[in-house]
Amino acid sequence: MSSAEHPVAEHPVAESLALVGREVAGVLEQLVQGNQQALDALAALLADAPRVFVLGAGRSGLALSMTAMRLMHLGLTVHVVGEVTAPAIGTGDLLLTASGSGTTHTIVRAAQLATDAGATVAAISTTDSSPLADLAECVVVVAAAGKTDRSREASEQYAGGLFEQAVVLLGDALFHALWMRSGASADDLWPRHANLE
Amino acid sequence: MSSAEHPVAEHPVAESLALVGREVAGVLEQLVQGNQQALDALAALLADAPRVFVLGAGRSGLALSMTAMRLMHLGLTVHVVGEVTAPAIGTGDLLLTASGSGTTHTIVRAAQLATDAGATVAAISTTDSSPLADLAECVVVVAAAGKTDRSREASEQYAGGLFEQAVVLLGDALFHALWMRSGASADDLWPRHANLE
Amino acid sequence: MSSAEHPVAEHPVAESLALVGREVAGVLEQLVQGNQQALDALAALLADAPRVFVLGAGRSGLALSMTAMRLMHLGLTVHVVGEVTAPAIGTGDLLLTASGSGTTHTIVRAAQLATDAGATVAAISTTDSSPLADLAECVVVVAAAGKTDRSREASEQYAGGLFEQAVVLLGDALFHALWMRSGASADDLWPRHANLE
Amino acid sequence: MSSAEHPVAEHPVAESLALVGREVAGVLEQLVQGNQQALDALAALLADAPRVFVLGAGRSGLALSMTAMRLMHLGLTVHVVGEVTAPAIGTGDLLLTASGSGTTHTIVRAAQLATDAGATVAAISTTDSSPLADLAECVVVVAAAGKTDRSREASEQYAGGLFEQAVVLLGDALFHALWMRSGASADDLWPRHANLE
Numbered sequence: 202m203s204s205a206e207h208p209v210a211e212h213p214v215a216e217s218l219a220l221v222g223r224e225v226a227g228v229l230e231q232l233v234q235g236n237q238q239a240l241d242a243l244a245a246l247l248a249d250a251p252r253v254f255v256l257g258a259g260r261s262g263l264a265l266s267m268t269a270m271r272l273m274h275l276g277l278t279v280h281v282v283g284e285v286t287a288p289a290i291g292t293g294d295l296l297l298t299a300s301g302s303g304t305t306h307t308i309v310r311a312a313q314l315a316t317d318a319g320a321t322v323a324a325i326s327t328t329d330s331s332p333l334a335d336l337a338e339c340v341v342v343v344a345a346a347g348k349t350d351r352s353r354e355a356s357e358q359y360a361g362g363l364f365e366q367a368v369v370l371l372g373d374a375l376f377h378a379l380w381m382r383s384g385a386s387a388d389d390l391w392p393r394h395a396n397l398e
Numbered sequence: 399m400s401s402a403e404h405p406v407a408e409h410p411v412a413e414s415l416a417l418v419g420r421e422v423a424g425v426l427e428q429l430v431q432g433n434q435q436a437l438d439a440l441a442a443l444l445a446d447a448p449r450v451f452v453l454g455a456g457r458s459g460l461a462l463s464m465t466a467m468r469l470m471h472l473g474l475t476v477h478v479v480g481e482v483t484a485p486a487i488g489t490g491d492l493l494l495t496a497s498g499s500g501t502t503h504t505i506v507r508a509a510q511l512a513t514d515a516g517a518t519v520a521a522i523s524t525t526d527s528s529p530l531a532d533l534a535e536c537v538v539v540v541a542a543a544g545k546t547d548r549s550r551e552a553s554e555q556y557a558g559g560l561f562e563q564a565v566v567l568l569g570d571a572l573f574h575a576l577w578m579r580s581g582a583s584a585d586d587l588w589p590r591h592a593n594l595e
Numbered sequence: 596m597s598s599a600e601h602p603v604a605e606h607p608v609a610e611s612l613a614l615v616g617r618e619v620a621g622v623l624e625q626l627v628q629g630n631q632q633a634l635d636a637l638a639a640l641l642a643d644a645p646r647v648f649v650l651g652a653g654r655s656g657l658a659l660s661m662t663a664m665r666l667m668h669l670g671l672t673v674h675v676v677g678e679v680t681a682p683a684i685g686t687g688d689l690l691l692t693a694s695g696s697g698t699t700h701t702i703v704r705a706a707q708l709a710t711d712a713g714a715t716v717a718a719i720s721t722t723d724s725s726p727l728a729d730l731a732e733c734v735v736v737v738a739a740a741g742k743t744d745r746s747r748e749a750s751e752q753y754a755g756g757l758f759e760q761a762v763v764l765l766g767d768a769l770f771h772a773l774w775m776r777s778g779a780s781a782d783d784l785w786p787r788h789a790n791l792e
Numbered sequence: 793m794s795s796a797e798h799p800v801a802e803h804p805v806a807e808s809l810a811l812v813g814r815e816v817a818g819v820l821e822q823l824v825q826g827n828q829q830a831l832d833a834l835a836a837l838l839a840d841a842p843r844v845f846v847l848g849a850g851r852s853g854l855a856l857s858m859t860a861m862r863l864m865h866l867g868l869t870v871h872v873v874g875e876v877t878a879p880a881i882g883t884g885d886l887l888l889t890a891s892g893s894g895t896t897h898t899i900v901r902a903a904q905l906a907t908d909a910g911a912t913v914a915a916i917s918t919t920d921s922s923p924l925a926d927l928a929e930c931v932v933v934v935a936a937a938g939k940t941d942r943s944r945e946a947s948e949q950y951a952g953g954l955f956e957q958a959v960v961l962l963g964d965a966l967f968h969a970l971w972m973r974s975g976a977s978a979d980d981l982w983p984r985h986a987n988l989e
Binding site: 210213215219220221226233238240243258259263264267271274307359365366371373380387394 | 407409410411412413414415416417418419422423426427429430433434435437438440441455456457460461463464467468471503504555556557559562563566567568570571572573574575577578579584587588591592595
């Protein structure tokens with residue numbers, strides 16, 4: 202039972218955290234069981250691209266920014282779209298996007314522009330049937346509610362919360378797999394961490 | 399067994415995701431069981447502060463930015479330290495920080511300045527024995543490796559990855575508990591979402 | 596004569612700075628002489644709006660972010676579109692945009708969405724005949740080259756450089772006029788400056 | 793006479809803009825006449841560094857971000873300190889800072905860390921006698937008020953406004969000189985502009 206059904210929960214944050222934990226476990230289980238090939242395909246796209254650009258709206262964008270920072274630690278050339286120093290995307294580059302619905306205007310438009318520029322698009326989404334998915338070479342489908350799905354059927358959490366949590370964890374799993382494959386040690390990566398803050 | 403012990407894993411990303419899932423589940427279980435009062439205390443600080451400021455370095459800062467956006471959706475007045483429009487912190491305001499080690503220079507210094515300005519400091523950390531914890535009225539301790547702990551004893555993941563994942567999920571649980579308590583519906587929150595992107 | 600005509604200038608940066616200074620002086624002279632009423636109208640819109648949102652692409656966005664920070668110092672409620680804590684724009688709010696051409700897709704689209712939401716749009720541009728100008732209640736026209744005008748007729752500088760410089764200086768003049776009108780002293784504004792960095 | 797002496801100015805924004813224009817012209821004249829060698833030295837440091845990092849607090853940081861974007865357009869490898877994708881600074885890299893007083897804690901500390909890491913520091917400041925200047929190989933001195941100088945002797949404008957305006961214009965002059973020297977056309981630079989927004 203969710204804390205929503207227990208408005209006078211004894212420890213409401215612990216109960217909410219338990220809810221988050223259950224929902225995250227369910228989503229990860231589904232990803233691990235049903236998306237193995239898409240996950241490996243996405244890792245291969247990241248590893249092979251000369252440059253990786255990430256783009257998401259709102260919290261999805263912050264989640265992908267966490268991924269981007271880790272990919273930088275791994276030695277990849279990576280940019281967050283909209284950052285001051287992000288250049289133009291070009292032929293062969295990878296645009297990694299996250300959009301629950303796959304219909305977010307700015308994301309779909311950027312995916313189209315990236316495709317026009319010769320780049321490859323990958324998407325993390327809740328559906329493989331969307332304008333974004335149509336533009337993507339690889340779609341990882343997360344069984345979570347989209348941002349505008351407020352039915353609370355797919356998740357008790359608000360809006361796209363579960364989806365965004367999945368993007369964070371998926372990004373870190375992609376990093377982990379690429380790191381293991383690289384053979385580099387933690388000490389090899391550490392010197393890349395920002396050192397002026 | 400971790401994927402590190404299986405360099406030729408059949409589906410390396412799925413295995414990495416399973417690892418992430420196991421580690422996250424462990425950390426959440428520990429939080430739910432052992433930190434109920436600290437979690438409730440932190441929720442109360444968030445709910446009662448006239449203004450909430452969040453601050454973390456690197457990925458911890460991005461994780462807290464995800465929390466900040468949700469608190470804005472809930473109707474709280476919230477600022478990310480370093481954002482263009484963030485004003486001065488003052489008496490009664492809350493500074494919510496996240497630092498695995500509790501020793502990050504910029505975070506500890508900001509916590510001291512916030513305290514000097516009459517604000518209250520809360521911390522998410524891997525320890526309650528640190529310069530940051532000494533300044534904090536409330537510390538939520540996450541049983542994850544700190545950023546510079548590369549022993550891989552507390553986590554197979556790189557650096558502070560598990561800690562940063564916990565900050566994301568904990569922030570969303572804090573939001574969920576405050577949302578439930580508010581009695582607001584999802585439709586009540588939706589009109590606050592950024593609408594120009 | 597510009598440094599472009601003297602590739603072997605004795606002191607190339609000083610010559611470039613003199614060029615910038617001449618071009619800026621010309622643009623400001625034109626603004627001061629020919630736009631007095633539009634400038635006052637824009638100041639009135641800023642002063643009267645319950646909340647000010649600013650939006651520009653690339654360097655124009657950074658220029659307006661400088662303006663936004665100053666308006667915060669003055670005590671206005673101000674948001675940079677795209678910032679983590681920026682909420683939805685609504686009825687009566689002001690969206691201040693800057694676009695040399697007045698055709699930048701993201702800016703025009705945001706201006707349309709803002710108008711649909713009942714907000715007022717103001718624009719700093721190089722033309723009052725554009726999709727952006729059509730949506731704006733107030734347009735301040737700067738006699739500088741647009742970003743894609745590479746004819747070097749309006750300016751020897753690269754792309755929209757002169758326009759973006761004008762946005763910075765114009766934003767500071769708007770602030771200065773509002774500050775003078777407020778009757779506040781510098782010491783009154785100072786306590787609003789971010790104090791945790 | 794400044795608009796401060798005319799609280800009932802007929803066109804207060806135009807008067808404020810004229811004030812800004814006069815103050816900017818004065819500062820640029822002083823830079824052009826008295827800093828030719830420091831300006832050329834700074835251009836040489838930018839041109840020769842394998843990677844350029846920029847850092848300033850508040851509006852000075854935004855001003856240097858404008859410079860950073862232009863240097864990216866020119867083809868330099870450039871990072872804004874604090875950006876998600878900014879890596880560690882290292883031997884031979886250049887840290888370009890701007891601080892009116894030369895005493896801003898975060899800037900001085902970063903300059904020290906950069907020096908310790910083998911990087912070179914350059915500074916734009918109002919003084920060559922400061923902790924920041926002591927760490928810098930090259931200091932360009934702008935005859936403007938520092939942020940905390942509220943005497944209004946050096947400038948009628950608020951706080952470090954004139955200094956920050958000078959940083960914007962100086963950054964663009966440095967770019968212009970490097971661009972002229974490069975022999976590249978505007979059409980050569982254009983393809984580097986961000987193309988997904």
